[in-house]
Structure formats: C-alpha cells, structure tokens
Amino acid sequence: MQTLSTPIKAAITELTTTQHEPFYLYDLDKLAQHLQSINDQSIVKLWYAVKANxxxxxxxxxxxxxxxxxxxxxxxxxxxxxxxxxxxxxxxxxxxxxxxxxxxxxxxxxxxxxxxxxxxxxxxxxxxxxxxxxxxxxxxxxxxxxxxxxxxxxxxxxxxxxxxxxxxxxxxxxxxxxxxxxxxxxxxxxxxxxxxxxxxxxxxxxxxxxxxxxxxxxxxxxxxxxxxxxxxxxxxxxxxxxxxxxxxxxxxxxxxxxxxxxxxxGRYAVGECGYYANPVIEQKQNYGTRQLIMAGGINHLLRPAVTGQAFPASCLRSSQAATASFALHGPLCTALDSLGEHQLPDDINEHDWLVFSQCGAYGFTESMPYFLCHALPAEYTYQAGEVRCARSSLTPQAYLR
Structure with missing residues (x-):
C-alpha cells in the first residue's frame, strides 16, 4: 500500500483551498500503469466489473x-x-x-x-x-x-x-x-x-x-x-x-x-487509484476515547459499515506531533456512521483534512448519499499533471424535488 505521491498530495492540497465539502480524486496515470502491468499476458481474459467504479x-x-x-x-x-x-x-x-x-x-x-x-x-x-x-x-x-x-x-x-x-x-x-x-x-x-x-x-x-x-x-x-x-x-x-x-x-x-x-x-483493477478527501469538523474526547467528527461518512464511503474494515486514512497536513488512536465518525445520525480507528497526529483540529486511500473501488457509488440531505461529493481526475472535474458537488437543493 503506497503513501500519497507528491503530485497527488499537491493536487489534493490545491483542491482543498477552494472546496469545503468532501471530494474524490482518481489518479488515471497510476491506473493506466497498473492495468498495463496486469493485462500484459495471455493466460486469462480480463473483464472490468463496472460496479466497482x-x-x-x-x-x-x-x-x-x-x-x-x-x-x-x-x-x-x-x-x-x-x-x-x-x-x-x-x-x-x-x-x-x-x-x-x-x-x-x-x-x-x-x-x-x-x-x-x-x-x-x-x-x-x-x-x-x-x-x-x-x-x-x-x-x-x-x-x-x-x-x-x-x-x-x-x-x-x-x-x-x-x-x-x-x-x-x-x-x-x-x-x-x-x-x-x-x-x-x-x-x-x-x-x-x-x-x-x-x-x-x-x-x-x-x-x-x-x-x-x-x-x-x-x-x-x-x-x-x-x-x-x-x-x-x-x-x-x-x-x-x-x-x-x-x-x-x-x-x-x-x-x-x-x-x-x-x-x-473490480477492486483489484481500480481500487488503488482513488482518494477521498474529508474535512475534520472537530476533535473531542468521550469516555477516554479520542474522536474525530468528519464532514463525510458512510454517506460517501459505506464500506467500513458493511465489512468492518476501514479505508486507510492520513492527515493531509504534515505534522511532527505524536500519533494517537482516533475513532472516526461521519455526520449521520446513526452509530453505524463510523470510518474506523486510525493512528493520526494528536494535534489534528477543525482546519485539517484527512485523505482516505484505496478508494478507487466501492467508494461513492456504493454509499448511501441521500440520508440526512448532505451534499454529494465532487469527483476529480488527475492525469498528466492536470486536474479535471468529473462532477461538481451537488447540494440537496439540486437533487431533491
């Protein structure tokens, strides 16, 4: 499992200067390279399971x-x-x-x-x-x-x-x-x-x-x-x-x-090319557990609630602080809205963003986006040094009738 590359980290950081809601970014260069490496053979015919993304x-x-x-x-x-x-x-x-x-x-x-x-x-x-x-x-x-x-x-x-x-x-x-x-x-x-x-x-x-x-x-x-x-x-x-x-x-x-x-x-084809950037709402302590409340949760990233296994998460900002264990929760009014436990810098605050990796498969389209009428996440692609918007964030006013 790879850490954020310098170009991807820079692209996500730039997007956070104008975005206030969670968003996805897909590294198409990384995806193309991976696909070439697994399809350069004549042993098995490969199909793409579109459900993944x-x-x-x-x-x-x-x-x-x-x-x-x-x-x-x-x-x-x-x-x-x-x-x-x-x-x-x-x-x-x-x-x-x-x-x-x-x-x-x-x-x-x-x-x-x-x-x-x-x-x-x-x-x-x-x-x-x-x-x-x-x-x-x-x-x-x-x-x-x-x-x-x-x-x-x-x-x-x-x-x-x-x-x-x-x-x-x-x-x-x-x-x-x-x-x-x-x-x-x-x-x-x-x-x-x-x-x-x-x-x-x-x-x-x-x-x-x-x-x-x-x-x-x-x-x-x-x-x-x-x-x-x-x-x-x-x-x-x-x-x-x-x-x-x-x-x-x-x-x-x-x-x-x-x-x-x-x-x-599906997952093996595209999973490692995707990232989900998610703003921190607040850090708090509750019965001895450090909690982070996030702007997005299982409304954008359902897999942890389905499988009990979280997507990897890291702090976008570089920090020299000691790490601590945090329980991550999304914004939905249900205890199911958990994004798992993660080791993160203990100085994380409401100005920070977390980046979840391995999100190229079973991310947004597997989620439950309409519960509580939150905004739908934007999706961006990164290719040859250029970031493109595939879909802008949608407010409830845009999708509710």
Missing part, C-alpha cells in the same frame, strides 16, 4: 488498456455503451435479470450472459429466438464448502448467485437451440490477498465443475472465476502476488483442458 474516465482508461466489461444493470450497460464501447464486449452478470432487462440487453446488442437460474435460461432462449440470434451463455454455479467459511460475497453462505451443481445437472442443453452453453461461472469469495489460498479454492472447484460439465454433456470451453483479488487496507497487509496468480491460472488451465479462463476484476 462506473465513472466515465475510469471506464475509458480500462477500455484503452484492453479490458472488456462486466455489467449487472441497464444503467451500467448504458454507461459503458455511452463511452463508444461495442456491446459485443459486454458480459451481463447479476442475479436479477428480468425478462424486460434481457430484452433490452439484446436490443442493444449484448450477446454474452451469465445465467443465474433455470428461469433465466428459459427467458434468454425465448428472447434469442425472437431476435433470431445466438447467445453465448455461462451457467453460474454456487458450491458449498465443508469449512463453513463466511465472506461478503457468500463464501459458504446461501446467496442469490447461481444454482448448485445438482440443480443445474437437470438442465437439458439441447432444449435451448439459440443458446451456446460455452462454460461455467464460479465466484464466491472477495478481497483475498493470499494467492496460495485463492489457488487452493480454485483447485477445490475443479472436480465438481468438470463433473457438472460432463453431466450436462457440455464442452467446457470457458471457465469464469469471477474476481476476488484484494488490495491491502492496512499497513500490515501485503499486496497479492499477481505473478503467482498467473502461474496458478496457467497450471489450472492445463489441468482442466479449458480453452479460456476469464476473470472479472
């Missing part, structure tokens, strides 16, 4: 890096298409594909889908027949594991994603002549940093997935492993070893005799 400039940077796009809603699809990206480069995932949404996606040219249920298979076949077209389909499989591991994506918990292997095994693929069943999709863990653990999980998937393909008389040409690659959120964590991941995937590909491996990267 749908900002236009982020999508454009992924497009320039050769990624295709995983979308899970009509809104995400239209945002991707509005960047001039061909619908043939879109993969439709997500558990809630209605008949109406399927029809809309086909009308806009999407031809690759992950089916999450038998109903979706039927609806995809009906829509494909009406459009007189062939669709490429992956069946999403949900496996159960003996170690009962939990994870925000499900792990061993029952989730709405896909069906178990036994449920899928009853499907007769020949009943759906307009659907090319190209492979399987499996993704149950998120934000893993241990390459060996991820490899072990993949290895456990081989036997049940290959067995399912055999039961379905499916030629398993494509196996989509989803994402799950994490980024460190504290200084004790080390980044995941991408080269070790590639080595494992290469072996996995040979072992399963599969033509293509796919992954849909």
């Amino acid at each position: 749908p900002l236009s400039s982020i999508i454009q940077t992924l497009d320039n890096a050769g990624f295709d796009f995983d979308v899970a809603s009509s809104g995400e699809l239209k945002q991707v298409l509005s960047q001039g990206i061909d619908a043939k480069r879109v993969l439709n995932t997500g558990p809630a594909k209605s008949k109406r949404q399927i029809e809309e996606f086909l009308s806009l040219g999407v031809t690759t889908f992950v089916a999450e249920s038998v109903n979706q298979v039927i609806w995809l076949q009906d829509a494909a027949r009406r459009h007189d077209t062939q669709l490429r389909i992956l069946l999403r499989v949900q496996l159960r594991w003996p170690n009962n591991e939990k994870n925000p994506l499900g792990g061993d918990s029952l989730t709405p994603f896909g069906l178990g292997a036994q449920a899928w095994s009853a499907l007769c693929l020949s009943d759906y002549p307009n659907l090319d069943f190209a492979g399987l999709h499996i993704f149950q863990w998120g934000n893993l940093l241990d390459a060996s653990k991820l490899t072990s999980l993949w290895q456990q998937m081989v036997e049940p997935l290959v067995a399912l393909a055999g039961q379905l008389n499916m030629t398993l040409r494509i196996l989509d492993l989803g994402g799950g690659l994490g980024i460190p959120y504290n200084h004790q964590q080390a980044p995941i070893d991408w080269q070790a991941i590639l080595s494992s995937l290469e072996q996995f590909k040979v072992q399963t005799n599969i033509e293509e491996l796919w992954m849909e990267l």
Whole structure:
C-alpha cells in the first residue's frame, strides 16, 4: 500500500483551498500503469466489473488498456455503451435479470450472459429466438464448502448467485437451440490477498465443475472465476502476488483442458487509484476515547459499515506531533456512521483534512448519499499533471424535488 505521491498530495492540497465539502480524486496515470502491468499476458481474459467504479474516465482508461466489461444493470450497460464501447464486449452478470432487462440487453446488442437460474435460461432462449440470434451463455454455479467459511460475497453462505451443481445437472442443453452453453461461472469469495489460498479454492472447484460439465454433456470451453483479488487496507497487509496468480491460472488451465479462463476484476483493477478527501469538523474526547467528527461518512464511503474494515486514512497536513488512536465518525445520525480507528497526529483540529486511500473501488457509488440531505461529493481526475472535474458537488437543493 503506497503513501500519497507528491503530485497527488499537491493536487489534493490545491483542491482543498477552494472546496469545503468532501471530494474524490482518481489518479488515471497510476491506473493506466497498473492495468498495463496486469493485462500484459495471455493466460486469462480480463473483464472490468463496472460496479466497482462506473465513472466515465475510469471506464475509458480500462477500455484503452484492453479490458472488456462486466455489467449487472441497464444503467451500467448504458454507461459503458455511452463511452463508444461495442456491446459485443459486454458480459451481463447479476442475479436479477428480468425478462424486460434481457430484452433490452439484446436490443442493444449484448450477446454474452451469465445465467443465474433455470428461469433465466428459459427467458434468454425465448428472447434469442425472437431476435433470431445466438447467445453465448455461462451457467453460474454456487458450491458449498465443508469449512463453513463466511465472506461478503457468500463464501459458504446461501446467496442469490447461481444454482448448485445438482440443480443445474437437470438442465437439458439441447432444449435451448439459440443458446451456446460455452462454460461455467464460479465466484464466491472477495478481497483475498493470499494467492496460495485463492489457488487452493480454485483447485477445490475443479472436480465438481468438470463433473457438472460432463453431466450436462457440455464442452467446457470457458471457465469464469469471477474476481476476488484484494488490495491491502492496512499497513500490515501485503499486496497479492499477481505473478503467482498467473502461474496458478496457467497450471489450472492445463489441468482442466479449458480453452479460456476469464476473470472479472473490480477492486483489484481500480481500487488503488482513488482518494477521498474529508474535512475534520472537530476533535473531542468521550469516555477516554479520542474522536474525530468528519464532514463525510458512510454517506460517501459505506464500506467500513458493511465489512468492518476501514479505508486507510492520513492527515493531509504534515505534522511532527505524536500519533494517537482516533475513532472516526461521519455526520449521520446513526452509530453505524463510523470510518474506523486510525493512528493520526494528536494535534489534528477543525482546519485539517484527512485523505482516505484505496478508494478507487466501492467508494461513492456504493454509499448511501441521500440520508440526512448532505451534499454529494465532487469527483476529480488527475492525469498528466492536470486536474479535471468529473462532477461538481451537488447540494440537496439540486437533487431533491
């Protein structure tokens, strides 16, 4: 996990001279460099999970890096298409594909889908027949594991994603002549940093997935492993070893005799390029705990309340003061509005700004921005030494009707 670079710190500092509300800044140079480093290989096809950050400039940077796009809603699809990206480069995932949404996606040219249920298979076949077209389909499989591991994506918990292997095994693929069943999709863990653990999980998937393909008389040409690659959120964590991941995937590909491996990267693709700048309202002590009350909280940055893991935070101003432990709270009238505990200079005051890093993924668009009618944060990009405003801060008067 990196500290603020000198150009980014200078850009954020300059913005704080005119901004009074929290804002985001995305380092597109850093993003492009990272994307090139992970996509310069031929082992796995990389898709970008748009849910991580749908900002236009982020999508454009992924497009320039050769990624295709995983979308899970009509809104995400239209945002991707509005960047001039061909619908043939879109993969439709997500558990809630209605008949109406399927029809809309086909009308806009999407031809690759992950089916999450038998109903979706039927609806995809009906829509494909009406459009007189062939669709490429992956069946999403949900496996159960003996170690009962939990994870925000499900792990061993029952989730709405896909069906178990036994449920899928009853499907007769020949009943759906307009659907090319190209492979399987499996993704149950998120934000893993241990390459060996991820490899072990993949290895456990081989036997049940290959067995399912055999039961379905499916030629398993494509196996989509989803994402799950994490980024460190504290200084004790080390980044995941991408080269070790590639080595494992290469072996996995040979072992399963599969033509293509796919992954849909979100956090690992864009997480480290984003920063959230947040003004301090006040410092106070409460029952022996030092607290900082911030202008923004889970209305702009929800992840800590969902996962119990905070984004890294640092003081924008340089300070020689000793550090102390602070509990950070946002402005909302709920105890859920916590941004975690952080070691920060003990002279922080109401004139200071904190900068939260690793915020390129699951930041603003995952938040709950309308609660208590606070301003929406502005979003800026940094590229080649220039700061651009992607969206200005919006007051409640601008978004309430």
